Amino acid sequence: MIEDNEKTGINDIARLANVSKATVDRVLYNRGRVSDETREKVLNICKELNYQPNILAQRLASDKVYRLAVLIPKSTPDNPYWEYPLKGIENAEKEVENYGIKIKKYFYDLKDIRSFRKESLQVLTSDPDGIVFAPEFNRESIEFSQKCSHKKIPYIFIDSNLPKQNHLSYFGQDTYQGGYLAGKLLSLHLKKHSEVLILNFANELANYPHFMDREKGMRDYFTEHNYHGKITSLNISPDQETELKEIVKGKLHRRTRGLFITSSAHKVARQIQKTGKGNLMILGYDLTTPNLKYLKNGIIDFLICQKPVTQGYLSIMALFDHLVQKKDIQKSNFMPIEIIAKENYQYYLDSNI
Amino acid sequence: MIEDNEKTGINDIARLANVSKATVDRVLYNRGRVSDETREKVLNICKELNYQPNILAQRLASDKVYRLAVLIPKSTPDNPYWEYPLKGIENAEKEVENYGIKIKKYFYDLKDIRSFRKESLQVLTSDPDGIVFAPEFNRESIEFSQKCSHKKIPYIFIDSNLPKQNHLSYFGQDTYQGGYLAGKLLSLHLKKHSEVLILNFANELANYPHFMDREKGMRDYFTEHNYHGKITSLNISPDQETELKEIVKGKLHRRTRGLFITSSAHKVARQIQKTGKGNLMILGYDLTTPNLKYLKNGIIDFLICQKPVTQGYLSIMALFDHLVQKKDIQKSNFMPIEIIAKENYQYYLDSNI
DNA sequence: CTGAAAGCGCTTACAG
DNA sequence: CTGAAAGCGCTTACAG
Numbered sequence: 130m131i132e133d134n135e136k137t138g139i140n141d142i143a144r145l146a147n148v149s150k151a152t153v154d155r156v157l158y159n160r161g162r163v164s165d166e167t168r169e170k171v172l173n174i175c176k177e178l179n180y181q182p183n184i185l186a187q188r189l190a191s192d193k194v195y196r197l198a199v200l201i202p203k204s205t206p207d208n209p210y211w212e213y214p215l216k217g218i219e220n221a222e223k224e225v226e227n228y229g230i231k232i233k234k235y236f237y238d239l240k241d242i243r244s245f246r247k248e249s250l251q252v253l254t255s256d257p258d259g260i261v262f263a264p265e266f267n268r269e270s271i272e273f274s275q276k277c278s279h280k281k282i283p284y285i286f287i288d289s290n291l292p293k294q295n296h297l298s299y300f301g302q303d304t305y306q307g308g309y310l311a312g313k314l315l316s317l318h319l320k321k322h323s324e325v326l327i328l329n330f331a332n333e334l335a336n337y338p339h340f341m342d343r344e345k346g347m348r349d350y351f352t353e354h355n356y357h358g359k360i361t362s363l364n365i366s367p368d369q370e371t372e373l374k375e376i377v378k379g380k381l382h383r384r385t386r387g388l389f390i391t392s393s394a395h396k397v398a399r400q401i402q403k404t405g406k407g408n409l410m411i412l413g414y415d416l417t418t419p420n421l422k423y424l425k426n427g428i429i430d431f432l433i434c435q436k437p438v439t440q441g442y443l444s445i446m447a448l449f450d451h452l453v454q455k456k457d458i459q460k461s462n463f464m465p466i467e468i469i470a471k472e473n474y475q476y477y478l479d480s481n482i
Numbered sequence: 483m484i485e486d487n488e489k490t491g492i493n494d495i496a497r498l499a500n501v502s503k504a505t506v507d508r509v510l511y512n513r514g515r516v517s518d519e520t521r522e523k524v525l526n527i528c529k530e531l532n533y534q535p536n537i538l539a540q541r542l543a544s545d546k547v548y549r550l551a552v553l554i555p556k557s558t559p560d561n562p563y564w565e566y567p568l569k570g571i572e573n574a575e576k577e578v579e580n581y582g583i584k585i586k587k588y589f590y591d592l593k594d595i596r597s598f599r600k601e602s603l604q605v606l607t608s609d610p611d612g613i614v615f616a617p618e619f620n621r622e623s624i625e626f627s628q629k630c631s632h633k634k635i636p637y638i639f640i641d642s643n644l645p646k647q648n649h650l651s652y653f654g655q656d657t658y659q660g661g662y663l664a665g666k667l668l669s670l671h672l673k674k675h676s677e678v679l680i681l682n683f684a685n686e687l688a689n690y691p692h693f694m695d696r697e698k699g700m701r702d703y704f705t706e707h708n709y710h711g712k713i714t715s716l717n718i719s720p721d722q723e724t725e726l727k728e729i730v731k732g733k734l735h736r737r738t739r740g741l742f743i744t745s746s747a748h749k750v751a752r753q754i755q756k757t758g759k760g761n762l763m764i765l766g767y768d769l770t771t772p773n774l775k776y777l778k779n780g781i782i783d784f785l786i787c788q789k790p791v792t793q794g795y796l797s798i799m800a801l802f803d804h805l806v807q808k809k810d811i812q813k814s815n816f817m818p819i820e821i822i823a824k825e826n827y828q829y830y831l832d833s834n835i
Numbered sequence: 836c837t838g839a840a841a842g843c844g845c846t847t848a849c850a851g
Numbered sequence: 852c853t854g855a856a857a858g859c860g861c862t863t864a865c866a867g
Binding site: 183184185186188189228303309310313314350464465466468470471472473475476477 | 581663819820824829
């Protein structure tokens with residue numbers, strides 16, 4: 130192995146192959162017409178010298194602009210979760226804008242399937258070079274995926290996965306395993322005959338499969354660890370939310386020591402705070418601003434969190450790597466399942482979330 | 483706000499200021515002699531148009547190479563921890579090598595202070611443009627820091643902090659808070675009169691302050707939460723390690739329900755596995771390969787982990803941002819304190835660790 | 836104190 | 852099928 134004295138560039142290749150730079154370029158990127166003979170020769174020399182194009186020079190010289198589209202739910206005061214992936218996307222945007230990447234964002238309403246139809250159509254007609262999208266509405270998302278495939282636009286799923294599609298990659302959570310881990314945490318606090326209440330907010334229909342996976346994860350944990358206490362599930366629909374207080378109170382018994390909310394927990398926490406939490410351990414999801422308040426004051430014991438900012442960031446970077454750097458992208462990318470408590474939330478507040 | 487139709491470049495500035503590109507360059511980077519008048523003019527125009535240099539072009543045109551030095555402990559089979567920061571450093575290296583960054587690594591032995599002296603001298607004589615180093619030996623590290631300051635070489639602390647130095651930045655853990663969090667986890671398992679055993683391995687003298695901070699964190703947690711069970715500390719020195727089994731056995735009582743090892747737990751876990759762990763909750767540090775084995779088989783309940791790979795990665799990127807991009811660097815960067823269990827370790831095994 | 840020119844390693848019309 | 856030349860947005864001697 131010789132010291133790589135001065136990296137080999139396209140000029141070296143051209144000289145050694147007795148051709149011009151333009152020809153080397155044509156061979157390398159399959160543009161234009163080159164004789165098989167020169168083709169061979171150039172490729173061999175590239176391989177021999179382990180030629181790696183200088184990506185800086187490449188991007189500088191090329192006037193090609195890559196246009197990416199992002200299609201995700203809009204964040205709401207009620208559920209600010211989607212702020213975080215968006216933040217990650219914007220962080221990535223800053224990093225790649227010098228490389229000729231332009232990103233256009235489209236937002237849909239989780240409670241309104243028509244908004245998804247409308248926005249996804251917009252995306253399609255804008256004809257982008259790559260797409261990051263959250264496939265929360267199952268049937269419509271599959272349709273959309275297939276249209277993307279058909280137009281040969283690479284697309285990446287974020288937050289939710291549709292396993293049988295032809296997506297480039299998935300960045301998100303393992304919902305089942307998150308619930309399973311929540312089971313472990315809860316089990317530390319339970320006694321032999323304690324009861325557990327699992328609460329699902331059914332108002333965001335699109336998210337419902339997530340909630341079910343989480344519940345199943347927790348129930349499986351208990352089953353596998355021979356826990357025989359009573360476990361109750363409660364599905365709260367939108368029109369019941371105003372009566373949350375009565376509903377929850379009615380379901381919490383003397384023996385209930387565990388409360389698992391399969392999504393954002395702050396609404397419940399607010400009610401519990403009024404009545405006092407007693408011996409209850411409360412688990413919820415996602416380190417959003419409203420949840421944080423109740424984590425800080427001790428009503429919520431743990432939040433499970435799956436790096437929403439990182440999901441957004443990595444999705445964009447994956448498209449960048451794929452389109453610009455021609456790198457191979459890993460298809461499945463599960464985020465770490467983070468356990469956040471009053472004692473460690475401080476270090477999850479910045480861009481690391 | 484006008485659409486930023488075609489980013490403004492140095493050519494636009496030059497034209498508008500009625501000077502040459504070279505002069506703009508001189509103004510921007512304080513090289514050479516420029517009249518105050520033109521200086522003013524150029525700066526104003528830059529500000530007005532919000533000129534942002536194209537870093538790609540900058541790096542491509544410049545033949546300046548930045549040489550960085552890394553000085554960290556070498557990883558050992560006994561304690562492979564330092565593999566992980568090194569991995570992060572190498573990840574960063576790949577990302578910045580196209581930008582003319584060269585990294586040279588120096589390793590010292592945590593059990594041999596002379597090796598630190600020797601290697602740090604090497605670093606200094608190589609006269610790098612920036613340094614990342616782990617200041618594990620207190621006195622020697624302060625000396626070294628001061629020499630760096632004197633030579634005007636920016637340096638970044640990784641893993642440990644020396645608060646009063648003139649370092650550019652710190653990337654690492656909050657050891658105290660990690661112990662505090664471990665206290666919370668343990669408390670979920672303790673009963674009123676349970677006992678807790680805290681184990682410190684004193685064989686790596688350089689790490690001892692870390693261990694003490696962790697112990698203090700845990701003890702403070704218990705104090706603040708009115709826990710009155712007995713807490714015992716045990717410091718094990720190198721020559722006692724072979725008798726680990728007897729020592730630990732002698733200290734574990736019927737009432738002991740918590741065992742906190744302030745560093746790598748696998749050696750203890752191996753002994754406990756032989757005798758059976760009973761009702762013990764065992765907490766240790768760092769998701770290293772030997773620890774993982776005992777996390778998987780249930781001997782270790784939780785590992786506290788502070789993103790060693792990320793520490794290494796971000797340290798290098800910070801020097802890059804500082805030297806090449808002239809960005810401001812945040813001085814204190816604490817990593818998230820991660821709680822890792824059998825149920826979520828899977829997603830911490832790749833580069834995210 | 837200032838500018839013209841060459842060059843960094845590529846891509847991209849254009850001409851043949 | 853192939854090459855010469857211009858250009859991407861900067862930096863860097865060199866000359867004055």
